[in-house]
Amino acid sequence: MDDSVPVLGVNSDPTHVEEVEAFSNEFDATRSTGYLCAATVKNFEQVIDKILDGQLVPSILSRISVCVNSEQLPTFALNDILVAHPCPATVSRFSFKIKKDGLPCSPLVNCRSSGLRVSTAAGSTAAMLSAGGFIMPTLSQDLQYMVREPISPPAAYSNLMHGLVKSDESMEATWFSKEGFIYIDGSHIFHSIQNGDTIELSSKAPGLKVFLPPLLLL
Template sequence: MSAFRRWRVLLVLKPFDVFPPRAAPELQEARSSFSAAAPSRCNNLKILRYLDDRCKVHKETIKFCQDVLQRRSLEWQPMLRNNLSEPIHDVDMVVTVGGDGTLLQASHFIDNRIPVLGVNSDPTQSKEVESFINEFDATRSTGYLCSARRENFEQVLDEILEGHKVPSEISRISVTLNDRTLPTFALNDILVAHPCPATVSRFSFSIKCQNQDPSSLLNCRSSGLRVSTAAGSTAAMLSAGGFSMPITSKDLQYMVREPISPKDMDTMHGLVKCNQSMHAMWYCKEGAIYVDGSHVIFQVQHGDTIEISSKAPTLKGKKCLHPQPRDGAPYPDPQPSRIPRERRPFESAELARARATLPTRRTHESTISTISLRLLNLLPRSRGRHHTSPSPMRGGLGRRRQHPP
């Protein structure tokens, strides 16, 4: 380890108070005595024991990471993520221990010079999820942004210190509100919506590019507007029907949530290229810009203008660790290889390629119809009646719905 130079590392930790405290022993005995009359009490005790185990695993992972840093003779300092209030300086690397939420919160205080390594302290265990499926949800942080766990943290750290692995430049979102750039850059996504989820969000937007005419203005009444980075495309954007993007992509993906009577649905979902920006106008009395969840919020009101782009400083993330190139050549940005046969109106080529890689319901039902027809042809013909295979557009097993192209 003599080859390691003395790095300065900031260890950002997920706090322990996110786990509810377990009941006192006397209360547990009282609960167990009434378990026959109130079976739900037993379920509560199981949840409390489960949370105790989660806290224990988290503490053990923190201690393990601290021991590894200590053995490497690094200058390191621990800090709870809730205590972050100023930009992080004077360190060579930030290591977060927790989940995606811990890394997201730390990223708001990191510029484009300091790399960050995320350690998932307690990954989801599929066996636990299956065993508790009828009692409670045992899933934990996805850890998509984290590139290490307790089992491989020491190996990943050594590869970084020895220079065998280099970080990737991950795009972030810059938001300008009334010509004032907001101080927090989003690593995952932003949501522009009314604070009340039951209230309609009214806004309009267009896509602009330098030295080119902007796109047509789209007036929207919906549940809000979500814009994600490539790193955040596998989170809420994917759950809403979007598509995952290569994590090193510089483009942004946007989606209008639950639009009311849109003239063209294809314009409600698309890409903002790295040389483009989205310009929106807010028409509700009140609204909010949520950055990477609900912890960072900026208020907006009627008449405010919002500019969204990927012009924010990138983040040196350790999610996409790859070998150092020998000749210094840049790594190619992976792109979907499948090209769709047809392209929807106003749809970019990149969005069309990505859409083509996803299985569609229409293709699935067409396959079922074809299989049904082939099976019917193998059946014996009925006596006295002329047997014909049902048409997929009419009745029978081959029947399917008509979908617009």
């Protein structure tokens, strides 16, 4: 799907605020936050009317483009990608650098860690935030990256374990473990990689046209 078709997210989770407060000690009553949903089961009709009347217009959300050995993967990540060994107890070995106009604009960083996570602005409120990242403006076209649990990074590289890939930049990573996976927006979609594979990540993917809740546009 590209930006030619606008998307309206509807949070159909029937959980009410009262239920969350009453049963929060017994189970996780909140099943869906509906972060990008502009409508709920209660106001769906009103939101549709505003869209048809032109009172609501869609926004463009950035997605992540992933190329492996110069071959474009068919799926663009809306939230994040994780590059890691398929066994969580095994060390992931890789290097990366940031490039602009085809030339390096950062040092080459060699890593031993539990993997590499890269998120969009929309995905910065999920796993990236839980791991210690920061929330980005929803419509930002930058990407946020974080090396997960790096093993004794050299002092010169410590400030490069977490940062941004600007909209006019890309990240080039080389995988040095025997096997690995690129997980796209969770665990259901993944692509296998092997020793020596080169991965290029950028926000140069077709955007997604979405009607967003007003709070995300402030």
